[in-house]
Amino acid sequence: MSNTLGLSKHRNLKHRNVKCTSFKRMSLKHSLKTVLACLLPVMGVLPLSSVAHANVEVPDTLTWTVPFGVGGGTDVWARFMSNWVTQDLPGQPTVVIDNVPGGGSITGVNLFSKRADADGDEMIVTSASTQYPAMLRDRRVRYHYADWELILAAPTGGVVYASSSLGQDSDSVLKKLASEEVKFAGQTPTGLEMPVLMAFDMLGFKISPVFGMKSRGEGRLAFERGEVALDFQTTSAYKSNVTPLIEAGQAVPLFSLGMMNEDGHIERDPSFPDLPTFSELYLAQSGHSRNDEAYQIFHKFFASGYAMQKMLLVPKDVDPQLLEQYRQAARTLADDPAFLKEAEQKIGPYKLMVGQKAAAHLQSAMQLSETQHEWVKQWLMERHHIRLQSR
């Protein structure tokens, strides 16, 4: 805290308060005097504060709340990103990662939403399992994405593939899937696989899902054991674990979920340019359009769960200039070749989403209208016999 003068008023207050208590310890007799002495300069600063943020400085320590355990996917992502994001910020601040796991990330985010102040030194890292409960209006959720500003979002893609026992090429497999009931191993119907399950439905696949897998990896094990004939993996796991199966002729890739472009449309996944996307397959069928209710809902869950799966956000009352500095750093990072090279290997070959456009996409993805919410509720009930316990 060397640059007290340049900081916003909240920060200043906090700083003084700490001083107060340490003075108290020195001498109880003078405590009243000290309190007064402490308060006076604060009062003096108050009227000045509107002028003070003409030149807002980035705090020297940033605390990122990661609502997941150490070593999990989101934690690894956050630690990787923290090294890069700070490089492009003035003063190169230190990032402290605070893991607050529990409730599939709901616990930690609730806590952040309640406690974090808008000084700009506290940020939250979220993932699909933070976004979905908010969209589904889970009873435990006490946070709102509207309370935060997006700094950056990182996408991931995914591929659906099938056992070659269903057919040697994707056309014959797709045909078979429309007529034959096939098993799919998933975690929960309301988790990351939800848009994939919706996609199966929209393409007319007859799927009987088996839930309770602890990870997508377990789903892949069930596929390799021959217990299920259809599976889905996200990009990095697909590349290292499914590609060998395809080379060995045991699996056939069917389609990717695609990737969202700047205008919010789904196009081919840059990692799998030769694979059609789900959207292509869906829209190619007669009578289907982008305006279908189902497609719109799929798009929202795809956007918040895949195209913007992992996000870094900051409370929205943060000083606008500070926010601009963070966003500028994210923009610089998104085009940094050194970052892109390392990111491709460690978090996937996708471009970061930054700036106002990304924020707008987030906002539209997170908003489910009453009828859309009701549609999801009905779909979960009819297709998966799940009663959505929402607010």
Added chain:
Amino acid sequence: MIDTLLSSLGHVFTLTHLLFMIVGIFTGLLVGIIPGLGGIAGMALLLPFLYGLDPGYALGMLMGLVAVIPTGDTFASVLMGIPGSSASQATVLDGFPLARKGQAARALTSAFLSSLCGGVIGAIILTGFILIARPLVLAFSSAELFVLTLLGLTMVAVLSGGNLFKGTAACGLGLLVGAIGAAPATGEYRMNLDIDYLYDGIPLIVVGLGIFALPEIVELLLSRGSIAKDGHAHLGKGWSTGIKDVFKNKWLVARCAGIGSLVGTIPGLAGSVVDWITYGFALKSAKDPSQFGKGDIRGVIAPESANNACACGAMVPTLLFGVPGSGTAAVFLGGLLLLGLEPGVSMITTHLDMTYTIIWSLALANILGAGLCLVLARPVAQLTRVPFAILAPAITILILFAAYQASRSLGDWVALGMIGMIGVLFKSAGWSRPAFLIGFVLAPGAENYFYQSMQFHGAEAFLRPGVLIILGLILLAFFLPVIRKAIIRRDQTHDAIEAAPSPQEDVLASRGFGGIDALLLTMMAVVSLWALYDVRDLMPLGKAFPTLAAFITLVSVIAVIFNGWRRGMIRVQQPTFKALGVMLGFFILIGVSALQGFVTTALLFCLGFQLFIARKSAKFAGLFTLGVAVFLLGMQSVMNLHYPTGLLDDVVLPMISLR
């Protein structure tokens, strides 16, 4: 392949690699010894260093950490009866009674030597096995996993101590508690009373601490002795006895290590059943099992040789499939991802050298870690001599500290107190606490794998060759010792009678009945009925399991009552008022901590306890409290931990200005 093996060996023994590994080992021992921390906390400590390090060296550090976590937690299990992590639950059963008998050094030495052997055997098996493991891992479907969980559950029969139905009732209650939270098949929430904390279910560490550690503390507080009740003179000698014990039971070590490394390779099961299976195996195969649970060294050797081997075995699914086989393996997987290594088939093709570096680092770290613990065993065992009145506040604070790390919620403490009450009642009425824990630990697996196998395979699930083989093994495990004993008994009748437990004890275990029994039976009946009521509206797949568990409990309760009525009960006194008084004190401590903050409460509690209850000098009390303060605040700043804050903490802690 031999080339790869040798070059990996060469890499493991380079000085830099060794140094990094030793850093990992020290971290692992530190987080292993302090209950409640475990692998995740260790990872959090190492992560900042791992980042950007050469993958080979980073792996060494990671392996050092991963290998010694199931070793270090033995200290707390044996010395204080605190199950430090899931790998050391069964060790508590005989390790702590041995410490009470004044044989802590013996128990620790045996435990560490078996850990060392288990780890090395596991690594040797792994060297060859990893190349051919893929088909085996794939052969284990949910059906086989379900039957293995069943095998774990049958251990209840072995551990229920004289009264089978009390055992199954305890297990049923454990299954019910384990079913709290989301149903795996439907995602519906069950029995959560609308409390946010219960949505995730109660964490294992909280249940372990509550059921095992708290009742022991209460008893020791009331008896006001030291942990070692007798045999102070023998404390030092235990070291060589412990080593001899392991050599005497070398085949047990080898077999348990074998079981451990094989069960470890099965993803999704590993850590939670392996120590119970091997403990049951040791008990069943012993000629005279009467001392198990009261301090039989084999009860320490078996799970300890298995859990380090299991950590090796757990590398197979982690490396080959990217699916972690245990909690520790999950931590390791996170480390791999951070290093940019994506596990998969390539680990035995292009990256085979990396895989062998991992395996040999694991073996070496086991040797170094267990060796270090062996040296420490003797001096640390002296702790059991310290009068408990001095140690009690420290252990109480340690338990609170450990429980709170489980999910950093005040709910952890309330759950700890509740389970602790069950533990106290169970202990005073002679009900099987392991049976409860087994039920709790295996509930999610039993439920999940049963649904999955039924959905994947239908009724044919139970006709799969793997399932039949395991079922055959279960039967064999149960009947072979019985047959063997029958033969022995026919040959030398009088020996067998001598070895049998004294009839008096036996009769009391099966026919004694007291006020606490009545209370527990009523409580279990009420809880099961409430559970049935709570899940009545759920989907069939969501309520089937808790319904089954409630019925198991209810039927067992009725059977206990019926049995007692038929065979005649013997009224016994079960004094618990004092114990319940101590528990009330514990709840008050929780309440005050929640209100004014953990750190200040802990310090005031320690100070007050030493001055007014232990009646120590002010100087001693001050130093003791200072020690606790250094520990708590040191942990907070080094590990970036959180404690519940409150009115007083908010005022006092900024003064110390560590935060």
